Amino acid sequence: TAKSTSTSTSTSTWVDDMRVMVTELVRQASASLREFPPNGMYPEGPREDIALDMLGSPVGKIQELRSSYGTIVGTRMAGSLVVLVSDPATTIEVLGDKKSIFTKEGTAFFPTSEITGNGLLVSDGEVWKRQRRLTNPAFRTKAINRYKDVMAAETRALVREWDERIGSESGVIDVYSHFNDATLKIVSGALFGDSLNDSDSRSINGAIKKAFEYFTQRGTNPLLQILPSSVPLPINVNYLDAVNVLDSKIYAMIRQRRGHLQGRMRAM
Structure with missing residues (x-):
């Protein structure tokens, strides 16, 4: 009985602590929610949040917005102000000519998350330049030809399996x-020179699906947007489990690849 009482008290305390934390996070999120700039200072577009529509049919929603508002649309998605650009000239400015003034910071890319870290997808400035230089060998002609061979071989294997x-x-x-x-x-074959066995493939596929489910729900659930992934909700636990699976498999491939290269260097 004493043990049950102690467990019940601990659970109650944990719930109370969680309630306090969530209340404070909601307050902070509400206070930081940006309002739309005055008319004329932000592109036209729907002022309601379009996250659910984008989740259901992203291409259809973008086509609808373009038809209604043009090639540059200002709206809100998952709580954040966003501008959707489909005009070629403006796209070149954003991604090329004036890329220094357009940063990747924002919830759309989930920067510093357990999945993206601070890699090429979400980094900017000097960090991006350094990482891009490190990846240059992966984009040389010889490397690309190797990717082509691996792609062709795996595609043929897939077609044979279907047949x-x-x-x-x-x-x-x-x-x-x-x-x-x-x-x-x-x-795996192109970047690490190694083929995944069926068991590893299933594990990684399952982990990737769990991660995407997390990001999908996070993008449409205001509570998940403000709660850190460390809060032990079922979806967070599944997500962190998926991250651990991906880390263990990818790092194992990296270790194997490094060991192979070191062996070749010693042989030389």
């Missing part, structure tokens, strides 16, 4: 899952 299944089974093939498997094998 065999069509000949021996009835029903529907899960193309999405197969494409995920093929993509992972291509990345």
Whole structure:
């Protein structure tokens, strides 16, 4: 009985602490929610949050917005002010000519998350330049030719598997899952010189799906946007488990690749 009482008290205290923390986070988020700039200082567009519409049919929603408001649309998505650009000339300015004044900071890229870290996808300025220089060897002609060979080989293997299944089974093939498997094998073979076995492929695919589910729900759930992933909600626990799986598999491939290269250097 004493043990049950102690457990109940601990649970109650944890719930109270969580309630206080969430209340404070909501207050901070509400206080920091940016208002739309005055008329004439922000592109026209819907002032309601379009996150749910983008989740359901992103391409359809973008086409709808372009048809209604033009090639530059200002709106709100998942709580943040965003500008959707589909005008070619403006796109060149944003990504090229004037890229120094357009940063990647913002919730759309989830900077410093456990998945993206501070890599090429989300970094800017000198950090981006340094990392881009480090990746230069991966974009040389010789490397790209190797990617081409790996892509062709994995595609042929996938087609053979489909032919065999069509000949021996009835029903529907899960193309999405197969494409995920093929993509992972291509990345592994092209970048690490190693092929994932079926078990690793399934583990990584499952982890990637969990991570995308987390980001999808985070983008449409205001509570998840303000709560750190360390809060032990079921979706956060699943997400962090997925990150751990990805870390363990990717780092294992990196260690194997480094060991292979070191062995070759010693042999020379």
